[in-house]
Amino acid sequence: MDFGSSEERDEVIQRSKDLRRSLDYLKTSSDIDQSRLAFYGFSWGGDEGPITLAVESGFKTAVLADGGLRSPQETPRSCPINFAPHIKIPVLMINGRYDFVIS
Numbered sequence: 001m002d003f004g005s006s007e008e009r010d011e012v013i014q015r016s017k018d019l020r021r022s023l024d025y026l027k028t029s030s031d032i033d034q035s036r037l038a039f040y041g042f043s044w045g046g047d048e049g050p051i052t053l054a055v056e057s058g059f060k061t062a063v064l065a066d067g068g069l070r071s072p073q074e075t076p077r078s079c080p081i082n083f084a085p086h087i088k089i090p091v092l093m094i095n096g097r098y099d100f101v102i103s
Contacts (some may be wrong), residue, residue: 012078015048016055023058035060042066046093047080053091054083062087065094 026032039062041049046067053062069081076082 009078050080050083054086061089062091068095
């Protein structure tokens with residue numbers, strides 16, 4: 001898949017829809033407290049986390065580990081760095097000098 005392609009944008013949209021379906025399913029469960037849902041993104045999940053957190057309001061907090069914000073190579077519609085300013089919940093981002101994804 002090429003960075004900046006329509007295929008990449010469509011894949012980002014599909015992943016967001018899949019996550020929303022998962023959260024909708026959790027809402028049907030009586031043993032899940034909707035007021036305490038958190039997002040944990042590790043590696044690729046930490047990298048793509050800003051998109052998820054900007055478009056989905058079901059999470060109350062988030063932890064992004066070993067991800068990072070890479071330089072904008074994709075189209076603005078699918079680049080996580082462009083979604084970061086739209087996140088309205090507390091986020092703990094854990095990265096380091098020797099992370100294997102973003103260095």
